[in-house]
Amino acid sequence: MKTFQIDTNRFELEYYSVLQHHALLADTQNLFGEIGRGAGKSTHIMTPRIERVTYDMKRSISLLLCATYTSLLDNIIPAMTEYLNKNYRRGIHYEYGKKPPSHFLLPYRDVPDWKRTLSFAWGSVVRFGSIDRPESILGSDFVHVFTDELLRIKETAFVERVLPTLRGNRTLFGNSPYYGGITGTSSTPNFENDYDWWLAQEQNTNRELIDYIMSIALRVHHAKYYEKTSESAKEIEKYRRFIKRWEERLVECRQGQTTYLKGSSFTNLAVLGLEYITNQYKGSAANIEKFNLSILGIRPKKVGEMFFGRFGKQHIYTDSYDYGNIDSIDRHLFEEKGSSIIADGHSKTSLDLKYCDPNKPIIAGFDPGHFMSIVFAQENTKYGKAELRVFKNMYVTHPEQHFELAQKIALFFKNHKRKKIFLYYDRAANQRKKVYENNQSGKTDARILQKHLKDLGWEAELKDLGRETIYHKLHYILLNILFGERQSNTPRIKICQYECEELVSSIYMSPLKRLGGEIFLDKSSEDKLDLEDQALWSTQIATSLMYMLYGLYQKYMPGDTIEYSHYSGL
Numbered sequence: 001m002k003t004f005q006i007d008t009n010r011f012e013l014e015y016y017s018v019l020q021h022h023a024l025l026a027d028t029q030n031l032f033g034e035i036g037r038g039a040g041k042s043t044h045i046m047t048p049r050i051e052r053v054t055y056d057m058k059r060s061i062s063l064l065l066c067a068t069y070t071s072l073l074d075n076i077i078p079a080m081t082e083y084l085n086k087n088y089r090r091g092i093h094y095e096y097g098k099k100p101p102s103h104f105l106l107p108y109r110d111v112p113d114w115k116r117t118l119s120f121a122w123g124s125v126v127r128f129g130s131i132d133r134p135e136s137i138l139g140s141d142f143v144h145v146f147t148d149e150l151l152r153i154k155e156t157a158f159v160e161r162v163l164p165t166l167r168g169n170r171t172l173f174g175n176s177p178y179y180g181g182i183t184g185t186s187s188t189p190n191f192e193n194d195y196d197w198w199l200a201q202e203q204n205t206n207r208e209l210i211d212y213i214m215s216i217a218l219r220v221h222h223a224k225y226y227e228k229t230s231e232s233a234k235e236i237e238k239y240r241r242f243i244k245r246w247e248e249r250l251v252e253c254r255q256g257q258t259t260y261l262k263g264s265s266f267t268n269l270a271v272l273g274l275e276y277i278t279n280q281y282k283g284s285a286a287n288i289e290k291f292n293l294s295i296l297g298i299r300p301k302k303v304g305e306m307f308f309g310r311f312g313k314q315h316i317y318t319d320s321y322d323y324g325n326i327d328s329i330d331r332h333l334f335e336e337k338g339s340s341i342i343a344d345g346h347s348k349t350s351l352d353l354k355y356c357d358p359n360k361p362i363i364a365g366f367d368p369g370h371f372m373s374i375v376f377a378q379e380n381t382k383y384g385k386a387e388l389r390v391f392k393n394m395y396v397t398h399p400e401q402h403f404e405l406a407q408k409i410a411l412f413f414k415n416h417k418r419k420k421i422f423l424y425y426d427r428a429a430n431q432r433k434k435v436y437e438n439n440q441s442g443k444t445d446a447r448i449l450q451k452h453l454k455d456l457g458w459e460a461e462l463k464d465l466g467r468e469t470i471y472h473k474l475h476y477i478l479l480n481i482l483f484g485e486r487q488s489n490t491p492r493i494k495i496c497q498y499e500c501e502e503l504v505s506s507i508y509m510s511p512l513k514r515l516g517g518e519i520f521l522d523k524s525s526e527d528k529l530d531l532e533d534q535a536l537w538s539t540q541i542a543t544s545l546m547y548m549l550y551g552l553y554q555k556y557m558p559g560d561t562i563e564y565s566h567y568s569g570l
Contacts, residue, residue, distance in 0.1 A: 020044045025214040025221075026040040027052065028183035028257035031428045032201040034188055035263050041185045042079035045261075046148060050080070051087075053144050053178045054124035055493040059108045060173050062120070062126045062143040065162060067152035069130040069157065070321055073346050076148050077128075080118070095122050097271070097343025108172055115330055115340035119167050119290040131157050133323060134498075143168030144178050150186035152318075152497070155197035158546045177254035191508045193497065202260040213253050220246050224494055305512040306522045307476060309540065310483035316504060317355075350413045353499065355380075356526070361420040362413070363388075365548025368445035370398040371526070371534045373541045375503055375548060379491070386491035388552070393503040393541055397531040402445070405451035420459045423450070424551035428542075430550040463551055470490055473519040475546050478557055481550060487551045490556050493549070506542035521546075 008429045019350045023031060023045045029047060035041040052063060073359045081096070088094050091101060095475045099114040105123030116136070118126040126146070129136035142165050147153065166180050173179045189196040220243055227239035326346060333339050350356045356378060374394040377388050392412070413419075429446040436443045441451040450460040482493055495504060498568050513522035525538035 011349040019261055020525040022214065022261055023049065025217040026210050026259040028254045028259045029177055030258040031183045033185040033199060033261040034199065035185060044082045044147065046183065046185055047080045047083040049183050050126060050146055054126065055122055056174045056178055057124065057143050057176045059105055059123035060168060061107050062146060063143040063165065065128055065129050067130065067147060067149045068132045068321060069323060069495040070348060070352065071149060072128055072130060074343065077342060086382045091546065094285055095119050097340040098338055108169060115334060116342055132321060134161055134320060137161060137165055139232050141167045142166045143173045144181050146183045148185050150184045150198045151189045151194040154195055162514065177251045188262050193415050193504065195317050201258055202529060205260045206257060209253065209257060210259055213250065216246055218249055259485050288396060307510040307512045308479050308483060308507045309505055312481050315483060315493055315495055316497050318497045320354060320498045321352050322354040347416055348560055351415045353391050355391050358417045360413060361422055363422050365544040365547060366423055366425040366429065366449065367544040367547065371531050371540050372396050372401055373544045374405065375541065375544045377548065388493050390495045390545065391499055393500045395535055395541060400446045403452050406449060408562055409453065410456040410458065419457055421453065423460050424548040425462050426547050429471050430465060430467060470550055472521045475550055476519050478550055478553060480555060481556055503541045503545060505536040506539060510539045510542045
């Protein structure tokens, strides 16, 4: 073969990282990727893979799966359309969220509902589904499954709900190396509530064979370039014969094989730049685990002794959404415009939350400061047992403060009918501050937030007026009582996986510190980390929950702790 050189007058050059090249060249039946931030897994790995698979199996029907339907709307589809819009024209080459135009080929079988699909001019269709909406995939048959956010998908759900659907028409598509395959990507699993079963796919990779496949594939790509650019009929025919012979061999080699990609942000260094990596490292200096996970793809260790010591996976819920509101908007769009929320987008509100009752007041835990956070919950009774569902967290960072936080609250809960909030906080939120001397909305953090909420149509009842200092030991004792669930009369605490991602991470990032026999929450991360990094990697949002739980449930504290004496139950 000739030395490979690109004629830049005939072709447009586009950079692909080593990891992205591996995905393109290996291209086996199954492709899994454990890929760090900024490595282009959606725009340069997942979506180009969708393009190749659907084109190789023209008129086929595949599945694009995510943990939740809202994640598809918020994250996956925007990234996917970014790539498609760069390379194709919507309505000419592809369409999504509605029935495709008449010049498109039709898939091999009918599609009863086009609202949740991506379709291509070559007749292939990708249906959208989610684990939290099992009706979106049950009883279907697909030739290939694409899935993102694997760390949010239980193995049992994937095996029982998804794998049985890989039964597309073998007589039509069985000769494709992609037939019956899985393409799955995710960032590195982080905490105990992340699912890591899919990491075992790395053991299913025949590295020697994959290297062989990539070597052949690269030569075939070279040959295709020369076949298109050569001016010699003899040369063209030679390349065509080479391409035909080795493409057939590639199909044989790729069938039944698995490629496992593991890469950090360094794999895309030429695009991100060394300055990006350097800045990420400097920004993570106070918490090296953050850098290890987000940039290097190294799973962090759980803090040695957590302040929320008995918090675990059992306190997290994933059936977060009531899709009645989204479906209602979908029907309206379809009737009015023949479109859908997939095509037009959807702004999430509290109506989408399964455990948020619009007719009941909201309970909130508030922590003021330059990083200002708030968590929301409601109490209910299930099977005669009291339960607190924490279904949303929010935060703003300086220079945004009370007014911007109140606006966020009012916007998200705009459809809430009972516009009342019971607000819990710490003693500091009641303190008059010199910086607020001329503030017309109030002289304390609690009063200022209350006033802004009132201006936006909400009543905020301040539950901690006159609050005395709550020592960390008292918080620690109560948290262990509540999350330990050893007493029959204490409420069960459940936190939403998807709308409280920062809260869950903050809980796992809250270490216990012991000094001189006393117990403290180690809040050093709040001083060391930049404000923009504190949501996931500091104790900030966890303290908002802590204040709310103490305000609600201090009655469950044993009597011998009130004077900060020794408590034998720890």
